Amino acid sequence: MMIDLTREDWVEIYYALDSKRMRVENNQEWAAHLQEIMDKIGPDGENMIIDESNPDSGAGVARFYLLFVWDDVEPQLLGPYNTHLERDAMAKKMRENEGPEHGAYRINITSGAHIGVYEYSGAFFELDD
Numbered sequence: 001m002m003i004d005l006t007r008e009d010w011v012e013i014y015y016a017l018d019s020k021r022m023r024v025e026n027n028q029e030w031a032a033h034l035q036e037i038m039d040k041i042g043p044d045g046e047n048m049i050i051d052e053s054n055p056d057s058g059a060g061v062a063r064f065y066l067l068f069v070w071d072d073v074e075p076q077l078l079g080p081y082n083t084h085l086e087r088d089a090m091a092k093k094m095r096e097n098e099g100p101e102h103g104a105y106r107i108n109i110t111s112g113a114h115i116g117v118y119e120y121s122g123a124f125f126e127l128d129d
Helices: 007-023 028-041 043-048 084-098 122-126
Strands: 063-070 074-081 103-110 114-119
Touching: 007 028, 007 043, 028 043, 028 074, 063 084, 074 084, 084 103, 084 122
Parallel strands: none
Antiparallel strands: 063 074, 063 103, 103 114
């Protein structure tokens, strides 16, 4: 499954998280977790967009993230990783350490801000390297 998110989508996600964070401020752990995700996204989604007109932005270079969902409820965005291999190694480590009851999703951001979020198959965690 491929999900293409625009700068406007990231802005909406950022401010939705901010709105949720303000409503759960009495739960400091949850509010801090949402703030961590917001910091990775950046204000107005700036950290998630590769500006192809600016060569210093890493245009053409993919960014790899791991979306780990605790108990398939609480999201945690990990990364960016330099390669998909680093990201995949972290996914296996998280599965090994935390168990199979949590969701793990690959997020690939390529030039042009095309973002792909992909589930890991059960076999991925069963295969030896």
